[in-house]
Amino acid sequence: MAEKLDGEIVNADAFQLYRGLEIISAAPSEAEKSQVPHHLYGVLEPSIAADAGNYLHLARPVIADIQARGKTPIIAGGSGLYLKFLTHGPAPLPQGDAQLRAALDSRPLADLVAELETLDPVEAARTALKNRRFVSRALEICLLSGQKASTLRDGWETQTAKLAAHLRGYVIQRRRPDLHTRIARRTHAMLEGGAIAEVAALTGLSANCEKAIGVREIRAMVAGEIDRITCEERINAATRQYAKRQESWFRRELWLKPVSME
RNA sequence: GGCGGGGUAGCCAACCGGUAAGGCAGUGGUUUGCAAAACCGCCAUUAAUGGGUUCGAUUCCCAUCCCCGCCU
Numbered sequence: 530m531a532e533k534l535d536g537e538i539v540n541a542d543a544f545q546l547y548r549g550l551e552i553i554s555a556a557p558s559e560a561e562k563s564q565v566p567h568h569l570y571g572v573l574e575p576s577i578a579a580d581a582g583n584y585l586h587l588a589r590p591v592i593a594d595i596q597a598r599g600k601t602p603i604i605a606g607g608s609g610l611y612l613k614f615l616t617h618g619p620a621p622l623p624q625g626d627a628q629l630r631a632a633l634d635s636r637p638l639a640d641l642v643a644e645l646e647t648l649d650p651v652e653a654a655r656t657a658l659k660n661r662r663f664v665s666r667a668l669e670i671c672l673l674s675g676q677k678a679s680t681l682r683d684g685w686e687t688q689t690a691k692l693a694a695h696l697r698g699y700v701i702q703r704r705r706p707d708l709h710t711r712i713a714r715r716t717h718a719m720l721e722g723g724a725i726a727e728v729a730a731l732t733g734l735s736a737n738c739e740k741a742i743g744v745r746e747i748r749a750m751v752a753g754e755i756d757r758i759t760c761e762e763r764i765n766a767a768t769r770q771y772a773k774r775q776e777s778w779f780r781r782e783l784w785l786k787p788v789s790m791e
Numbered sequence: 792g793g794c795g796g797g798g799u800a801g802c803c804a805a806c807c808g809g810u811a812a813g814g815c816a817g818u819g820g821u822u823u824g825c826a827a828a829a830c831c832g833c834c835a836u837u838a839a840u841g842g843g844u845u846c847g848a849u850u851c852c853c854a855u856c857c858c859c860g861c862c863u
Contacts, residue, residue, distance in 0.1 A: 544827055554827075581824045610826050620823050630825080657821065660830035666823095685823080735825090742827045766816065771827050777820060 531565040534601045539591055540569040541606030541615065544741050546584065547575045552719055552727045553743040568595075578735035581614045582624055588615055604698075609778035616696060616784075620685040623673035625666070633665045641668055648672075651679035698785040702776075707791075709769060716764045719743065725751065742767045 531538055540546060544554040548571040556570050568591045573579055588604075592615075595602040604615065633641060641664045646653040648671045657663050670678035703711070728747040731738075738744070743764050750760035779785055 542827085543825095578825065581826075583824085585824090608826065610823070610828095614823065617823075622824070625824055627825095657830060660821085662825075662829040663822080665829095666825095670824095682823085737825055737828085740825075740828060762816095767827075769817090773818080774820095774822095774826085774828095778822075778826090781822095 531601075531603050534603065536601035536603040537566040537568060537595045539588060539595070539602050539604050540567070541584075541588070541604045541608055541612045543579075543584070543606075543608040543611055544738070545570050545606065546579060546587075547571065547573050547738060549575050549727065549731060550738065550741055552722060552724045553741055553747075555715060555719070575731060575738040576733045576735055578627070578737035580625055581608075581610050582619055584608075584611045585614045585619055607775050609775060609782070613782070620682065622670050622678070622681055622685075625669065626673060629669055629672060630665065633668060634661075638664065641665060644668060645671070649677040649679050652677065652682070655679075696784055698782075699788045700779045700782075700785045702787050702789045704791065708772060709765075712768045712772065713761075713765050716761055716768065719764075720747075720757075720761060742771060 530536070538557075542554065542556075544550055545556040546569060547554070550556070551571060557567055561567070562570065569587055572587065592602045592604075604612065606612070638659075638661050641661070642653070642658050645656070645664055645668045649667065652667045652671075656667050667678045670681060674681060724743060725747055728744055729751060731744070734744070746755075746760045746763045746767070749755045750757060755763070
């Protein structure tokens, strides 16, 4: 596609962004990368924890540069939130603060909920209060900005409707059985293709990268806690669940056209 | 062949006379700043099979089949 459109590929996968996770994140191979220009693959140290905002700062200039050269940027990847930042822009909300998060993480959820309810009842009412992440972020916005998260969000939400009309996008769809078979094949190939050595070589991972599918599973196998079969099956299961969440996410991204690969 | 233990959803598993916990997997969903994350909903009218006891059994009894352990 990139060759036909005289395009260049820009990564939109949260984990392929990192150096050292290539195998486990199924990043493009050297051969693929030499075929057509690829951007934002392996550009971050796995010790740093990037977020969607950081990604946007990285991606915008790269995309602008491609366009300035008269080429077509082709954004590829599966991190729905990152992609949405690209298409909708960032909301005027404060960036996450590691120290504050650590402090919030040490408190009981009920405590955070109570504080959010007094600080910003409107936001509390529309937040999934069982989800610590969401409660914590809402609270973080209030504490960092000194304003109500609900107010900041409302101002932005109204602008999101007008999505740039020049965007064109596709979601690849496969039937579940096929998807599951391919996942199993992919996992097997990873383990045969150096994933174990790759994980063994990783040190000082950010809490973020620690979550990459395969890291925990392969470590457990190397430590002798689980056998190879179990390791493979756990990675498969985690990948299947991830793929399902991607389907859910992209299903409501109406500008994306489904392309069935039966 | 004998003795003992056991057969509960795809897998693991609890309850054990009053009408099937939980976990995993699966499935649907939430989602603007940890997102390959975090969280939420759904998911056995049915307990190896057949018979009996009982107002009522997955739970008690009998038979059969199967599995595991020990003995021969």
